[in-house]
Amino acid sequence: MNWEAFWLTVRLAAIVSTLLIAIGIPIAYWLTYSRWRWKFLVEAAVALPIVLPPTVLGFYVLVALGSRSPLGRWWESLTGHTLAFTFEGLVIGSLLYSLPFAVQPFAASFGAVDPKLLGASASLGHSPVQTFRRIVLPLSKAGLVTGFALSFAHTLGEFGVVLMVGGNIPGVTRTISIDIYDQVQIANYSSANQTALLLLVISFVVLSVVYGLNRRPWVVGPWR
Amino acid sequence: MAVKVTAAPQTAPAASIQPISSDLEVHIRKRFPNPEGSFNLNVHFRALAGFTIVFGASGAGKTTLLDCIAGLSDPDDGRIAVGGQDLYDSEKKRNVAAWKRRIGYVHQDLALFPHLTAEENVAYGLHRLSAEERQTRSREMLDAFRIDHVRDRRPAQISGGERQRVALARALVTEPRALMLDEPLAALDRPTKSSLVGDLRKWNQHHRVPILFVTHNGEEVFALGDEVIVLDAGRIVAQGQPHEVMHAPRLETVAHLSGFENIFDATVLGLHEARGTMTCRLGSSEVELETPLVRAEVGSRLRVGVRAGDLLLATIDPHGLSARNVLPGTIRRLVQRDVIVSAMVDCSGTEFEVHVTLAARDALQLVPGKGVWVVVKTHSCHLLGM
Numbered sequence: 150m151n152w153e154a155f156w157l158t159v160r161l162a163a164i165v166s167t168l169l170i171a172i173g174i175p176i177a178y179w180l181t182y183s184r185w186r187w188k189f190l191v192e193a194a195v196a197l198p199i200v201l202p203p204t205v206l207g208f209y210v211l212v213a214l215g216s217r218s219p220l221g222r223w224w225e226s227l228t229g230h231t232l233a234f235t236f237e238g239l240v241i242g243s244l245l246y247s248l249p250f251a252v253q254p255f256a257a258s259f260g261a262v263d264p265k266l267l268g269a270s271a272s273l274g275h276s277p278v279q280t281f282r283r284i285v286l287p288l289s290k291a292g293l294v295t296g297f298a299l300s301f302a303h304t305l306g307e308f309g310v311v312l313m314v315g316g317n318i319p320g321v322t323r324t325i326s327i328d329i330y331d332q333v334q335i336a337n338y339s340s341a342n343q344t345a346l347l348l349l350v351i352s353f354v355v356l357s358v359v360y361g362l363n364r365r366p367w368v369v370g371p372w373r
Numbered sequence: 374m375a376v377k378v379t380a381a382p383q384t385a386p387a388a389s390i391q392p393i394s395s396d397l398e399v400h401i402r403k404r405f406p407n408p409e410g411s412f413n414l415n416v417h418f419r420a421l422a423g424f425t426i427v428f429g430a431s432g433a434g435k436t437t438l439l440d441c442i443a444g445l446s447d448p449d450d451g452r453i454a455v456g457g458q459d460l461y462d463s464e465k466k467r468n469v470a471a472w473k474r475r476i477g478y479v480h481q482d483l484a485l486f487p488h489l490t491a492e493e494n495v496a497y498g499l500h501r502l503s504a505e506e507r508q509t510r511s512r513e514m515l516d517a518f519r520i521d522h523v524r525d526r527r528p529a530q531i532s533g534g535e536r537q538r539v540a541l542a543r544a545l546v547t548e549p550r551a552l553m554l555d556e557p558l559a560a561l562d563r564p565t566k567s568s569l570v571g572d573l574r575k576w577n578q579h580h581r582v583p584i585l586f587v588t589h590n591g592e593e594v595f596a597l598g599d600e601v602i603v604l605d606a607g608r609i610v611a612q613g614q615p616h617e618v619m620h621a622p623r624l625e626t627v628a629h630l631s632g633f634e635n636i637f638d639a640t641v642l643g644l645h646e647a648r649g650t651m652t653c654r655l656g657s658s659e660v661e662l663e664t665p666l667v668r669a670e671v672g673s674r675l676r677v678g679v680r681a682g683d684l685l686l687a688t689i690d691p692h693g694l695s696a697r698n699v700l701p702g703t704i705r706r707l708v709q710r711d712v713i714v715s716a717m718v719d720c721s722g723t724e725f726e727v728h729v730t731l732a733a734r735d736a737l738q739l740v741p742g743k744g745v746w747v748v749v750k751t752h753s754c755h756l757l758g759m
Contacts, residue, residue: 268445269484271471273498273547280472283497287488 150343153320154328158305161236161324165243166301169251172244173296177255178281196249203246207313210242214314234316239324242314247303251296258292259285295359302355306348395456396421397551397583401448405437405607414438414448414607420551422581424597426615428588429604435587436481438604439553442585443478444471455550455583477549481556481587483540485528491515491539492524498547514546518572534565541569545576552584558593570597633678633755634715634726641669650697650751653677658722663697664754676757681728685748686716688737698749700725704741707734714739718747 180192198206214232215221224232232238262285270280286293308326315322317331325344332341397420404413414434418425427435440446442453442460450463455476460469485494496511515521518538523531528539537557544552558566577584586597594601594615601618603611611618639653642661649666655677664677691699702720709715714734716727725747729739739745 263484265480265482265484266486268440268443268471269478269480269486270497271445272443272474272476272478273543274472274475275497275500276470276472279500284486 150340150347151323151325151328154323154325155344155347157236157320157322158324158326161239161243162301162304164240165247165304166251166297168240168244169247169300170293170297173248173251173255173300174286174293176248177252177259180252180256181259182277195252198246199249203307203309204313206246207242207310210238210245210310210314214238214241233314234318234322236315236321239311239315239322242310243304243307246307246310247300250299250303254292254296254299255289258289258295261292262288291362294362298355298359302352306352395550395582397442397585398452398454399438399442401438401441401451401453401461403437403441403446403448405434412607414441416602416604416607416609418602418609418612420583420585420600422583423577423599424584424586425599426586426588426594426597426601427604428594428601430589433604434607435604436555437607439478439555439585439587442551443476443553444469444474445478475547475550477544477547477552479540479544479552479554479557481559483528483536483557485536485540485543487528490525490527491520491531491535494528494539495524495543495546497543510546511542514542517576518542534561534569537561537565537569538572541573545580548580549582551582554584554586556587556589558588559590566593633757634681634728635677635679635684636757637677637679637723639664639675639677641671641673641675643671644669653754655723658720660700660720660723661698662749662754663751664756665752667756669756678755678757679725679749679753681715681726683750683753684725684727686718686727686729686733686737686739687746687748688739688743690746691748694748696748696750698747698751698754700747700749702745702747704739704743704745706741707739716745718745720747 176195180188180195211233212218213220214224216225216231221231221233224237232241266284266288267280270284271277275283306326307324308330311322311324311327315324317323317327323331325348329341329344329348332338332344398418399420400417402413402415404411412434414437416434416438427438429435437446441448444460447468448461448463451461452459452463453461455474459465459467460474460476461467486497489497492511492515495514496507499507499510502510512521512524515524518541520531520535520538520542523535523539528536531539541554541557558569561569573584586593588594599614601611601613601615602609603618637655639655639662642652642654644651644666646666650663651666651669653662653664653675654660655662662677667675669675685696687699690701700720702718702725704716705719705724706717707714708717709731712731714729714731716729716734716739718725718727727747729737733739
C-alpha cells in the first residue's frame with residue numbers, strides 16, 4: 150500500500166472539487182438562466198470530458214501547459230518551471246476533466262428551483278444575484294453536495310489525464326490509480342489489490358452519500 | 374417588440390417610505406400562449422386605491438396581466454405606471470426591473486420560501502433595514518395577521534390558512550406601491566376567508582394603494598370589490614361596480630361566470646313600451662317569456678339569462694301572482710348538490726334549471742316525472758348581448 154500516492158490523490162481530489170465549487174457555480178448559473186441562443190454549444194463543451202478519451206483531454210492540456218503555449222510561457226516566467234509534470238498542472242487537468250461532474254448537478258438543482266420563488270423574491274426587492282444567494286443556493290444544497298462528491302470521486306480515480314499531464318513522479322504526480330498500474334506491471338498483485346479495494350470502497354461510500362442525500366425531500370431538508 | 378431594461382430611479386430606502394395614495398394605470402398588449410393557441414392580452418384601465426377585482430375564467434389572461442404589472446413578464450407594448458411614475462413604457466423604451474418596482478405580488482401558489490421560517494419569509498423583503506428594525510416590523514406584521522404563534526415554523530409545517538396569511542404579510546410588510554393578489558383566497562374555507570379579507574381591508578385603510586384582486590369566484594366579487602373588471606380572452610368585456618356588472622350582465626361571458634344557469638336563445642315577439650316589457654319566444658319552442666324592455670325590434674334575436682335561484686316551482690297551478698310568467702312543465706331530473714337541489718324542468722321543449730332547498734323538495738314531494746309550474750319574474754330575466 151502506497152500511502153504517499155494515496156494522500157497525494159486525496160489532496161488533489163479535495164483541491165479540485167473545492168475549486169470546482171467556485172468555478173462550477175457561476176458556469177452553472179449562466180447555463181441555467183442564460184437565454185443566449187447558442188447556449189447549447191457551451192453545454193456541449195462543458196460535457197465534453199464525459200465522452201472524450203482522457204488521453205485526448207490530457208494531450209491537449211499537456212500542449213496548453215507546455216512552454217510553447219502562452220499559458221505555459223506565462224507560468225514559466227512567473228515560477229521558473231513549466232506546469233507540465235507538476236502537481237499544479239495536475240490540478241488544472243483535473244479541473245477540466247471533472248468539470249461536468251460538478252456543473253451538471255449544480256445546473257440541474259438550480260433549474261429545479263420553482264421559478265415562482267424567483268418571481269416572489271424579485272417582487273420583494275431582491276436583485277437576481279441576491280435572489281440566487283438567498284433562495285437558489287440554499288435550495289440547491291443537495292445538488293452542490295452531489296457535484297462536490299462526484300467531482301471528488303471522479304478525480305480520485307482518474308488515470309489517463311494524470312499520466313499524460315503529470316507523468317509518474319513519486320510524491321508529485323503519482324496518484325493511486327497510477328500506483329495500481331505500476332504494481333500490476335511488476336506483478337505485485339497483493340499491493341495492487343489493497344489499493345484497488347480502498348479506491349473501490351471510497352468510491353462506493355461517496356456515491357452512497359450522493360444517492361442517500363438526493364432521496365431526501367429537500368423541501369423540509371435536514372438543514373435549518 | 375422587446376424593450377430593454379433601462380436604469381430605474383433609485384428606490385428610496387424602505388425606512389423612509391411614506392404611504393402614498395397612487396393610481397395604477399395599465400395600457401398594454403401582450404401576445405401569450407394558452408391551451409387553445411395564443412391570443413392577445415389587450416387591456417386599458419386605471420385602478421384607484423382600494424380593491425379592483427379582476428374577474429374572468431381561467432385562461433382569460435388574468436395572471437399574465439398581473440405578471441406584466443409586477444415586471445415578471447414583459448408586455449409587447451404599452452405603458453404601465455403607478456402614482457404617475459412609469460414602470461414600463463414601450464415608447465420611451467423604459468422597463469423597470471421587477472425587483473425595483475415595489476409591486477407586492479401574492480401568487481396563487483403563494484410561493485413561500487420553503488427553507489425559511491414564517492418570520493424569515495415575512496422579513497425577507499426588509500433586507501435593506503437593520504436587523505433590529507427588520508425584526509420589529511416583521512413581528513408587528515405577524516401580529517397584525519395573527520400568525521405570531523407559527524413564526525418559527527416553515528411553510529410545510531403550518532396550515533393552509535396560515536400560509537396564506539404569511540404570504541400576504543410578506544408582501545404587505547414591504548409597503549408596496551400596488552398589490553397584486555392572484556386568487557389568494559381560493560383554497561380557504563369561508564370563515565378564514567372573511568377574517569383574512571377583514572385584515573386586508575384594515576391594512577389598506579391606512580395604506581390606500583391599488584389592489585388588483587384576481588378571482589373567478591362570483592361571491593368574492595361582491596365581498597371585496599369597489600370596482601370590477603371582467604376579462605375574457607384577454608380583453609376587458611365589462612367594468613364597473615360589482616352590483617352593476619354582476620347583476621345586470623349584458624354579456625354572456627359575465628353571465629356564465631356570475632352564475633346564470635339558464636341561458637336561452639330568444640326571439641322578440643312583441644314590444645310593450647308602455648309597460649316597459651316585451652315578449653320573447655325561447656329557442657324554437659312555444660315557450661313565451663315576458664322580459665324587461667330593451668332596445669330591440671320585433672323579430673330580432675337575443676339571449677336571456679335567468680338564475681336558477683330566482684325561479685319558483687309550484688305543484689298546483691298558481692293564481693294571483695305578480696310574476697308574469699307561469700310555465701307548465703315536467704321534472705326530468707333532480708340533482709342534489711350540497712344543500713341545494715337542482716331540478717331540471719322541461720317546459721314544452723325548453724329545459725329550465727331551478728334551485729330549491731332540500732326542505733322544499735321534501736314538502737312538495739318533487740320527483741322526476743312530476744308535473745310542476747315554473748314561475749319566472751319579469752325582472753329575473755336578464756337580456757344578454759350576443
